[in-house]
Amino acid sequence: MKYRIISVGRIRENxxxxxxxxxxxxxxxxxAIEMLDGLEEKISPRSSEKEIARILQKEGDRILALLGDxxxxIVLDxxxxxxxxxxxxxxxxxxNLQAKTRINLVIGGAHGLAPPVxxxxxxxxxxxxxxxPHQMAVLLLTEQLYRSFKILKGEPYHK
Ligand SMILES: C[S@@+](CC[C@H](N)C(=O)[O-])C[C@H]1O[C@@H](n2cnc3c(N)ncnc32)[C@H](O)[C@@H]1O
Structure with a gap:
């Protein structure tokens, strides 16, 4: 099974x-695992609720366009x-046992994720x-996925 982490926000900090x-x-x-980040729309800190909703929808469309049938x-929330x-x-x-081609794990941006996602x-x-913060959520997710595989393999990993 292939895994893909999709982070709407870019991973900026070193x-x-x-x-x-x-x-x-x-x-x-x-x-097999890859990460895709930086799908976010530019947004001003003074954006209205309507503008935020419009941006979330654009980001959501981008995410949904990436997904095959x-x-x-999996949404992280x-x-x-x-x-x-x-x-x-x-x-x-x-x-891993499902007859699917890929597992996508999605982390939202500053304003989360659009309802359709x-x-x-x-x-x-x-x-x-x-x-x-989204960057921390991605880091935690990668560590927890790694821990999952270690548990499944019965391999030692610091508790
Ligand atoms: C800064 S948070 C977004 C907060 C935003 N106010 C909201 O309503 O979702 C960015 C993204 O990080 C992920 N995230 C943050 N904390 C999380 C947690 N405790 N569990 C799972 N995902 C989390 C979510 O995908 C979220 O959309």
Missing amino acids: FYQEGIKEYLKRLTAYT NEIL PQGEALSSEQLAVRVQEL KQRADQTISLSKMTF
């Missing part, structure tokens, strides 16, 4: 880039399903009830 790159590299021992979409690392590992195992989601997963 220290996030380094961490994400490291976990993506480690993950290649277990699966036979691809799984603080309001999503809370899983332990062991439960996430079981979820990864189940997903949330509606298309096959699953919505939370990393915590707290809200993180």
